[in-house]
Every structure is written in structure tokens, then in C-alpha cells.
Amino acid sequence: MKRSKLVLIGNGMAGVRTLEELLKIAPDMYDITVFGAEPHPNYNRILLSPVLAGEMTLQDIVLNELDWYRDNNIVLHTGRKISAIDRIKRKVIAEDGTAADYDRLLIATGSLPFILPIPGKDLPGVIAYRDIADTEAMIDAAARHKHAVVIGAGLLGLEAANGLALRGMDVTVVHLADWIMERQLDKSAADMLMQSLAAKGLKFRLGASTSELVAGESGRVCALKLKGGETLPADLVVMAAGIRPNVELAEKAGIHCNRGIVVNDTMQTFDPRIYAVGECANHRGTVYGLVAPLFEQAKVCANHLAMYGIGRYKGSVTSTKLKVTGIDVFSAGDFMGGDSVDEILLHDPAGGVYKKICVKDDKLVGAVMYGDTTDGAWYFQLLKDRQDIGEIRDHLMFGQSHIGDAGHAGQNKAVTMADTAEVCGCNGVCKGTIVKAIKEQGLFTLDDVRKHTKASSSCGSCTGLVEQILASTVGGAYQPAASKDKPVCGCTEHSHGDVRTAIRERKLLTIPDAMHALEWKTPNGCATCRPALNYYLISTWPHLAKDDPQSRFINERAHANIQKDGTYSVVPRMWGGLTTPDELRAIADVAEKYRIPTVKCTGGQRIDLLGAKKDDLPKIWADLGKAGMVSGHAYGKSLRTVKTCVGSEHCRFGTQRSMDMGVKLEKMLFGMWSPHKVKLAVSGCPRNCAESGIKDVGVIGVDSGYEIYVGGNGGIKTEVAEFLCKVKSDEEVKEYSGAFLQLYREEGFYLERTCHYLSRVGLDHVKKIVVEDATQRAALYERLLYALQDYEDPWAEANTKPAARREFEILEV
Amino acid sequence: MNAATLEQDLDVAPVWKRLCDLDEIPRLGSRVVKSAAGDIAVFRNAGDEIFALHDKCPHKGGPLSQGIVHGTTVTCPLHSWKIDLGSGAAQAPDVGCTRRFKVKVEDGLVWLALG
Known part of the structure; x- marks a missing residue:
């Protein structure tokens, strides 16, 4: 079959990421040609600041070596700028005459720096801060000159100023607004940031605009004049006053542009053969200047280029992080407050900490942090997920570590950790190893870091720390996946929630059926999705869906x-x-x-x-x-044990017969498969010797009956169980606990413990169904008992069925 | 293990040993064979292709026979390394390779080559 031709204009992060995504799903579909105006392969533009600051070298930040293009049969033209697109002949033409035909065209021309229209803007020594050439010019200038002025105190301007100062220059930052980074920070945070940058030697002129750049004797710029009349010495002027989408080429070709090339939700332009991604594209009125949204666009665009036709880009919520070593600033969402927005504030000027979180209708809508950004990633996740924070509002300000999901060993501030400090206790991975991998391998997501370093890939308790390290290393490019919508694994685009719903509503009964109906990308899944599918099938359709042993963990x-x-x-x-x-x-x-x-x-x-x-x-x-013994299921995502104390049968303090209650619960729940393991305990009095407070379901006997607690966990992160309700009789303990567990079995995502399930859906949701609604409770309890009836001891089964026995028999030769 | 030693392994004149019926290996599953060369894992994928690997993961020696089989890959039960059934090589970014053995199916019978 003749392959279609795909041409990419713009050899940068957005365009090449689209190709990577495309090659992953349709490696043989296109003959690909890439044109790049710069003479380099694709590099990590966001790491130009560490290069300028002398923390990394240019070689470190290359994302795709020339070998990558060769290995994927991509024709690469570097240093060749496209000057025209002929949409009728479907051809692009470079300045040097090189031409290429296309069936599909991808425009990823990025953005251009905004150059102030002032006298002297074209003088030698006046540059923007956009690419490797600019960075090299700055490094060169820093070695030979003394005075630098940076115009614009945004993210890029401050990183440039910091880098130049580190290289020994005397730097002044000129900024039009009343405070620095006015789009990303409120005034309080900006003032604190400015103070600490001033302590590093930077000088600032706020509310100032430049009127003219003055040439010296050599013809190079030598000074900058402000409108107020002040003159600043300047051997180097860096314009960092903003960027604008680079649409010149598209406009010339007659493609509809409006502050960016206008694209729809599939990243398609008004010419259906032409797509656009990255900083040149205007999606629903927004042009994104950070890397993370571009990656989302790349994924969607690749899907459509591969003619899969699924996936829409719906816009991104972005966050900001300044990459200046030793300074921690974070912001996301709408943090300027206003009507009907509650601001929660913590301000400690002497301690150098400022945190503001904005809450509207029990949802987090924005956050600004300075000095302590430990919980930035977590706030951002809550914001993106639009999670209801009503229940945790009173301790939201104190961060995730307060809620119990940060790093281990009390270590939850990644920035203060030494490179040799161990982050992942399971796999013995140090901070330095993670940072090195992120930089050298060009990693952007938690999954990437897990794959390459193994950090946080086992028990997951250091996930928060790893996310922080990722966020502080790649800055604004870091994008935590919205946990609810995250695909089950690489075999599918569907989330756990989607898969559960489809299995229930479309009555899917086998793994092949489910994979077919949900358009799985792999022939028979992987070790992540198959066990999840198997559980969803047998828990949704008990006695109808057949258990698949080959889809279970050993x-x-x-x-x-x-x-x-x-x-x-x-x-x-x-x-x-x-x-x-x-x-x-x-x-x-x-x-x-x-x-x-x-x-x-x-x-x-x-x-x-x-x-x-x-x-x-x-x-x-x-x-x-x-001797009458059966399987203890100590190996399963299933009912494990019901732990009991002695209770009123023997104990002088006991108020209830806890052993008896425990045996009844365990017999009722025998053979119960669940999203994750389930542990219960019954204590006979509030002294709680069976440790009911840290169990998935904990029952505590009191004189007048039983208290039932749910969602406790004694494992990776100790979680105290929450009070569900109080009941009078043994039968009620069985019904309420059973109904709760059945709800968890029906709604929980595979490998989600009850505590994580509860933090996702909220205790109120569970109470409404299990405690307040007698009909639903009874129905849940009945469904549980139905699912568990006729369950056979797997140990006995393995001894009676030859096929089951084979698993244990060794062949000899 | 590099490519050259792999080839050497396979160049040794094979001695074919009869193992079992194809049906005695579950689809997307495996059986363990005890041999003088150590335990060998014999896998069957969804398309009834048969593969044989030394039953030791190149990572920490986990028994690959106990892993979940998907496509032409097995995921080690100990630390989830993914090993290609055809080549015995670990999937990137992990690096390592486990020894492979020749297998064939004739008239519904599975044969393993030892040399």
C-alpha cells in the first residue's frame, strides 16, 4: 500500500511530540518529513533557563537525537525555514527552494517574541529569549560585558535575569506592571519573590516603560532610557515582554487565523488537511504558552492523524512554576479572588511563606504559593479534578501531608532534600537519580519517571515526593493526570469509571467482549488491565461472567x-x-x-x-x-481476615461478643472478591484491642450496640477509619457492613483501597446510600449475598478439577 | 546476554524432547519444565504460538512462568518487568535478557529442544 505523506513544519516540542504519539499508534501510516528553522534536532526549550544558569549544557537538553529521526525513517531538514504553503498543489516550499508534497500537514511553528517598537530595537546586543541562539548570545555577552537589562518580569524574563546574574552580570529588570509576574502571582507573593531575587543581586524598576535604546561608540547598545528620564547602563538588552503566535506562514496561505491559527477540538484548521498544535494554535480562543497543554494537544492530534477519530482536546488548566534554584513559587487557576470566592490565607513574611487558596462553591479554583510549594501538585490535582473539598476544607490549607498522603519518613519537602537522600524506600531510588533521569531522558509525567527510575512504582507512598521533584525540575511543563479520567493503562483510552459503566450498561460478560466493545488497542491487554477487567466482570455480573484465571495475578x-x-x-x-x-x-x-x-x-x-x-x-x-480448613485468601484482592478481640465471652471489660460477631462476618464474606484487599476487625469495647480504627470495616462494641467505622488503613499511609453509623444488633452489623462493602465492590476502581475510594466519592455519598436509604441498603446487601452464594473453597476445587490441578504440575523431560 | 551468545545457544544441534499436548498448556498461560539446564517456562499465547524461556527473570530471578501473558510478552510476577517471549529481552527502559529455547508444535504435540 502506498503510504500517505505527512509534513511537519516546526521541529519543536509540540510538533515532534505529536509525531511520537503518532508513531506509537500508527508507525507505518505515513512517510514523514520535518522542517525546522533552527539548525538543531528537537530540544527541550523549557530547560534553556538551567542552561543559561550554567546548571546544564545544551547537549543535556536535546530530546530527540538525530538517530531518532533516522530510526523512524523521518526525513529531517534542519536550518530550513518554510516560506510558503501551496494548498492547491499540497506542497510546502522552503526558503532555499527545498519542497515537499503532503497529504496531511502539521503546523507547529510556535511563537515569536514580542519586540517593543522602540528606537534602537535592532541594535547589536538587543535580543529576545526564545531559542538556543538567544541563549548562546546571552552566555557570550555575559562573558564579555557587565550591564544587562531585562525588559519584562514574567516567567521567562526572571529566569533570564537570574541566569545572567549567575554568570556575573549586573542585571536590572524593567517591568511595566506594578508587581512582577502579575499574570501568575498576586501582589503579596510577588513582593516576597522580588525581595528574594533582590537578595540575589537583581535590581528592579516597576511601573516603568522603556522609551529608547541607545547605541555606544562601537555601535552596540550601551544604555536604556526609561520614560521617566532615568538612564540605565546596558551592554545587553533582553526583551522578554511576551510572545505572540507565529502565524505568518499560515496567514499567507489563507488559513483562518485570529491571534493564532484557529483549530477545532481535533486540532484541525479550517483546511481539513492541515492541523496545528502548540503555541501557534488558537483553541477555543486560547493560545497556550506552556508545555503541558501542548502535549495534550499532541496526543489528540496524533489520534486523528492516525485516523482513529477518537479523543477531543477540551482545553487545559495550567499551572506556573518558576525555575529559579532555591526559590519556590507556584500558582494555578483563578487566584485573584473576587465576588463569591473565599480566600484562605496564610502569610508569614518573616518565615518567607505565603499561601493563598481560593475556594468557590466547595471547589478549589485557584492557588498561589511562595516559599513552601510542597502541596502545589496536590492543589493542582484538586483543581483539575474539580473535586468537592467541603469535607477537607478546614485543613486544606495545611496540605496533603496533613490529610495523610505525602512522602514517608516525615519527609515531604522535596526541595530541601539532598541529592543523595532516598526518595523511594521500596526501590532505593535517590533524589539525584530521579532529577538526572528527568533531565537526561526528557521525562514529563509521573508514569515516565516510574518507568525509567522505578521510583514510586511499588507501594506508591512516595508518589507525592516524586511529583514534587518532577514539578520543580520541569517547571510549568509538569501536568499531573486528572486522576479520575486517567486511562486504565496504555492499552486503552478509557478510564476505570468508563470501563465499569460500559460493562454494566452494555452487559459485557467476557474480557474479549469488553476489549472489543471498548476498542482496546492491544490484542489481549496487559498485566495491568486484564486483572481489572476480570474483576469488573465478575463483580458486575456474578454467576454470569466467568472468572478467567489467566487474567489473575499469580x-x-x-x-x-x-x-x-x-x-x-x-x-x-x-x-x-x-x-x-x-x-x-x-x-x-x-x-x-x-x-x-x-x-x-x-x-x-x-x-x-x-x-x-x-x-x-x-x-x-x-x-x-x-482437618476442616479452607483457603484463607491471604493472597487475594478479596476478604482477608476479620480480626477480633476476646470480647464479653471472657474479657472483664467486654460489652459485646466480639469473637462471635467476627466469625459471623467472616463466614458471610467468605470468597468476596473486591477492588483491593479488605480487612475487618471487631472489638468488644472501646479499648479496641482488635484495632478496628485502621480497618476497611471496623466494628466496635459498646454497651448499647455497635459502632461501625469504614475506610481505615494500617498500611502504607495510616488512615483512621471514619464513623459510619451506630447499630443495635448483630444482624444490623452484617447488613450495614455488607451494604458498604457491596457499594465499594460496585463503585471502586481496581486496586483502590476503601480509604482511597472514600476520598474519591466522599463519606456523605456512602452515608446517603448505606445509612439513610433503607431500600438501597437492603438491595446492596441482597446483591452481596447473591454474589457470594455457592462460593466454593478454591483449595478444594484445585484438588478436584484436573484443569485446575494442572497449574501445579511440573513437566519433566 | 549479547546477540552473539544467543546465536551460539541456538546453533547447538537440537535434541527434541516431547513435552505434552498443546491443550495441556492454557491459552495465555504457561507450564514449567524441569530440565538439566534448570527450570524452563513454556508459554502459549492467544494465537496458540509456543515459546520457551529459562524460567528466571533477568532482573531478580523471578519465575516468569508465573507471570501474566499478553501479546507476545510476559510480565514477571515479582517486579513487573516485561519480557519478550520471542527474544527473551526485557522491554525498555529495563535492560536484560533471558535465555530462550527452541520449541515446536506438531500434530497438537509440543516439542522442546535441549542441546
Whole structure:
């Protein structure tokens, strides 16, 4: 088949990212030609500031080496500026006469710096700050001259000023507005920022406009005159007074432009063969100047270039972070307040901390922070997700660490950590390693960092820290994924919520059906999506959807926990933590007979036989089965244990029969698969010896009945369970806990613990359905009991069915 | 392991051993074979293609036979490295390779080459 021709004008971050996304999904669709005006391969423009500051070299910031273009059969013309687009002949022509035909054209010409129309603007020594050539000119000037003036105290201007100062120049920043970064900061934060920049040696002229640039004897600029009459010495003038979309070429070709090339939600221009992405494109009236939105555009555009035809770009919420080493500023959303917006403020001038968050209708709408931006990423996430913050409003200001989801070991300020400090305790990854990977590999997302460094890819407790490091390294380019809409994995564009809804509403019963109906991109998914799909199917359609063992993680397929050496651990069920001499004898016999190296009590009041060989498992189960024991499911995303204290049967303080209640709950929930593991506890009095406060469902007996708590977690981040309701009878404990767990089973996302589920949907949502609505509660409880009826012990099953037994049999040659 | 040593492995004259019926290996699953060369994992994908790899992940020696099979890849159960069934190579950005063995299916029977 003859391949179509795709031409990209503009070899920058937005355009090349679009090609990368395209190659991922349709590698063989196009013959691709790229024209770039600069003589370089694609580089990371946002890291020009660290290059100027001397923290990185130009080689460090190249994103796509020339090899990348060659490996992907892309014809690259660097240093060739396109001068015309012939839309009738479908051809682009460069200044040097090089031409290329296209079937599809992608314009990513970016933006041009705004040059003030003042006398002297064309003098040598007057430059903008946009590309490698500008950066090199500044580095060169800093080595030979003394005085620099930067016009414009926006993000770019301040980073330029800081870099020049670090290279030894005497720098003055001239700014038109009354405070610096007036688009990104309010006055209080800006004043604090200006003070600390002044302490680094920068000088400022606010509310000042330039009238003229004056040439010296050599013909190079030597001074800058302000409208008030003051003259500043200037051997170098950097214009950083804003950018405007580079639309000259598109306009000349007759493509509709209006402060940018106008595109629709698929990034298509008014000429259907021509697309535009990046800083040259006007989407719904907005031209984005930060990198993160451009990446979202690239993804959508690639999808349409690949003719998949799904995905719309709906605009982005952006955040700002200044990349000046040692200074922390963050802002996002609408932070200027106004009517019907509540401002929550923390201002400590002496301590150098300023935080303002703006709340409207119980939603976070904006944030500005100076000095301590630890929680910037979290606020931004809340803002993007439009999450209801009503319940956490009173401690919102104190950040995520206060709510319990920041780094471990009390370490939650990434900026203050040394490069050698360990960030990820599971995989032993230090801060320096992460920063190095982000810079050298050109990483922008948490997933990228996880893939390359393994940091936060195991237990996830350091996710907050890793996000902070990412945010402070790449600045405004960092974009946390809106968690609710995040695709399940790389095999699909659909989120967990979408998949659940489709399975329910379209009555999908098998994994292949679900993948087909939802247009999965891979033939049979991956190790991330298949277990999720399997759970969604069997939890939504119990007794109808068939469980697929090959889509379960090995522990659930082998009904035992895999250990680092490939052996397994076996935990027989002991209902409510109670056992008998016969059971203990059987366990002791098994341990001896199968040479179990380690026997240990678990945290959930069970006995763990560690180090069993896989082919011994069915025999071990048979022996335990003879003593009446069944699978303890210590390996599953399922009901684990119901832990109990002694209770009123023996304890002199006990008010309720907690052991008995625990056994009843555990028998009721036997074989319950869930989004993640589920642990319960029943304590007989408020002394709470069974630790009900940190369980998914915790029951505490009081004299007049039982209190039920939900969403507790004793694991990675200790979470105290929240009070759900108080009930009188054992039967009510079963109904209310059962209804809550069924709601979680139906609404939870795979691998989401109850605490995370609750923080997503809110406790009020759960209370409305489970506590306040008797009909819904009864229906949920009934659905749970229906799903669990006729559940067979998987250990017994593995011993009776040959196909199930095969899993454990070793072949010999 | 570099490409040259891989080729050497495969150049040794194969001794074909009969393993089992194709149906005794579950689709998108595997079986473990004990051999003098150590445990070998024999995989079957959705298209009934058969692959054999040394049952040790190049990362920390995890038993690949216990992983989830998808496409022509297996994900190691210990730390989720993705190993290509055809080449034995780890998927980027991870780096490593596990030894592969020749396998064939004839008349519904699976054969493994040991040399």
C-alpha cells in the first residue's frame, strides 16, 4: 500500500511530540518529513533557563537525537525555514527552494517574541529569549560585558535575569506592571519573590516603560532610557515582554487565523488537511504558552492523524512554576479572588511563606504559593479534578501531608532534600537519580519517571515526593493526570469509571467482549488491565461472567502468595482468629511433612506457612482440608481476615461478643472478591484491642450496640477509619457492613483501597446510600449475598478439577 | 546476554524432547519444565504460538512462568518487568535478557529442544 505523506513544519516540542504519539499508534501510516528553522534536532526549550544558569549544557537538553529521526525513517531538514504553503498543489516550499508534497500537514511553528517598537530595537546586543541562539548570545555577552537589562518580569524574563546574574552580570529588570509576574502571582507573593531575587543581586524598576535604546561608540547598545528620564547602563538588552503566535506562514496561505491559527477540538484548521498544535494554535480562543497543554494537544492530534477519530482536546488548566534554584513559587487557576470566592490565607513574611487558596462553591479554583510549594501538585490535582473539598476544607490549607498522603519518613519537602537522600524506600531510588533521569531522558509525567527510575512504582507512598521533584525540575511543563479520567493503562483510552459503566450498561460478560466493545488497542491487554477487567466482570455480573484465571495475578491463580524465591506461603482460614487443637495439629503435621522452613503468625491473627513449593500446594491443601480448613485468601484482592478481640465471652471489660460477631462476618464474606484487599476487625469495647480504627470495616462494641467505622488503613499511609453509623444488633452489623462493602465492590476502581475510594466519592455519598436509604441498603446487601452464594473453597476445587490441578504440575523431560 | 551468545545457544544441534499436548498448556498461560539446564517456562499465547524461556527473570530471578501473558510478552510476577517471549529481552527502559529455547508444535504435540 502506498503510504500517505505527512509534513511537519516546526521541529519543536509540540510538533515532534505529536509525531511520537503518532508513531506509537500508527508507525507505518505515513512517510514523514520535518522542517525546522533552527539548525538543531528537537530540544527541550523549557530547560534553556538551567542552561543559561550554567546548571546544564545544551547537549543535556536535546530530546530527540538525530538517530531518532533516522530510526523512524523521518526525513529531517534542519536550518530550513518554510516560506510558503501551496494548498492547491499540497506542497510546502522552503526558503532555499527545498519542497515537499503532503497529504496531511502539521503546523507547529510556535511563537515569536514580542519586540517593543522602540528606537534602537535592532541594535547589536538587543535580543529576545526564545531559542538556543538567544541563549548562546546571552552566555557570550555575559562573558564579555557587565550591564544587562531585562525588559519584562514574567516567567521567562526572571529566569533570564537570574541566569545572567549567575554568570556575573549586573542585571536590572524593567517591568511595566506594578508587581512582577502579575499574570501568575498576586501582589503579596510577588513582593516576597522580588525581595528574594533582590537578595540575589537583581535590581528592579516597576511601573516603568522603556522609551529608547541607545547605541555606544562601537555601535552596540550601551544604555536604556526609561520614560521617566532615568538612564540605565546596558551592554545587553533582553526583551522578554511576551510572545505572540507565529502565524505568518499560515496567514499567507489563507488559513483562518485570529491571534493564532484557529483549530477545532481535533486540532484541525479550517483546511481539513492541515492541523496545528502548540503555541501557534488558537483553541477555543486560547493560545497556550506552556508545555503541558501542548502535549495534550499532541496526543489528540496524533489520534486523528492516525485516523482513529477518537479523543477531543477540551482545553487545559495550567499551572506556573518558576525555575529559579532555591526559590519556590507556584500558582494555578483563578487566584485573584473576587465576588463569591473565599480566600484562605496564610502569610508569614518573616518565615518567607505565603499561601493563598481560593475556594468557590466547595471547589478549589485557584492557588498561589511562595516559599513552601510542597502541596502545589496536590492543589493542582484538586483543581483539575474539580473535586468537592467541603469535607477537607478546614485543613486544606495545611496540605496533603496533613490529610495523610505525602512522602514517608516525615519527609515531604522535596526541595530541601539532598541529592543523595532516598526518595523511594521500596526501590532505593535517590533524589539525584530521579532529577538526572528527568533531565537526561526528557521525562514529563509521573508514569515516565516510574518507568525509567522505578521510583514510586511499588507501594506508591512516595508518589507525592516524586511529583514534587518532577514539578520543580520541569517547571510549568509538569501536568499531573486528572486522576479520575486517567486511562486504565496504555492499552486503552478509557478510564476505570468508563470501563465499569460500559460493562454494566452494555452487559459485557467476557474480557474479549469488553476489549472489543471498548476498542482496546492491544490484542489481549496487559498485566495491568486484564486483572481489572476480570474483576469488573465478575463483580458486575456474578454467576454470569466467568472468572478467567489467566487474567489473575499469580497469587490468585495459585491461591497462595508468591515469595521472592518463587516459593509460596499458605495461610489457612481461622474464622475470626479462632482455632482448635485439631487445626493446630494439622498445621504442625503439614509443616513437618512438607518441610516448611518458616511458620509465623500474621498481623491478621492467622498462621502463615512460608516457603512451600508450588507442586506441594495441592497436597498441603488436601491435608489441611481433612482437618476442616479452607483457603484463607491471604493472597487475594478479596476478604482477608476479620480480626477480633476476646470480647464479653471472657474479657472483664467486654460489652459485646466480639469473637462471635467476627466469625459471623467472616463466614458471610467468605470468597468476596473486591477492588483491593479488605480487612475487618471487631472489638468488644472501646479499648479496641482488635484495632478496628485502621480497618476497611471496623466494628466496635459498646454497651448499647455497635459502632461501625469504614475506610481505615494500617498500611502504607495510616488512615483512621471514619464513623459510619451506630447499630443495635448483630444482624444490623452484617447488613450495614455488607451494604458498604457491596457499594465499594460496585463503585471502586481496581486496586483502590476503601480509604482511597472514600476520598474519591466522599463519606456523605456512602452515608446517603448505606445509612439513610433503607431500600438501597437492603438491595446492596441482597446483591452481596447473591454474589457470594455457592462460593466454593478454591483449595478444594484445585484438588478436584484436573484443569485446575494442572497449574501445579511440573513437566519433566 | 549479547546477540552473539544467543546465536551460539541456538546453533547447538537440537535434541527434541516431547513435552505434552498443546491443550495441556492454557491459552495465555504457561507450564514449567524441569530440565538439566534448570527450570524452563513454556508459554502459549492467544494465537496458540509456543515459546520457551529459562524460567528466571533477568532482573531478580523471578519465575516468569508465573507471570501474566499478553501479546507476545510476559510480565514477571515479582517486579513487573516485561519480557519478550520471542527474544527473551526485557522491554525498555529495563535492560536484560533471558535465555530462550527452541520449541515446536506438531500434530497438537509440543516439542522442546535441549542441546
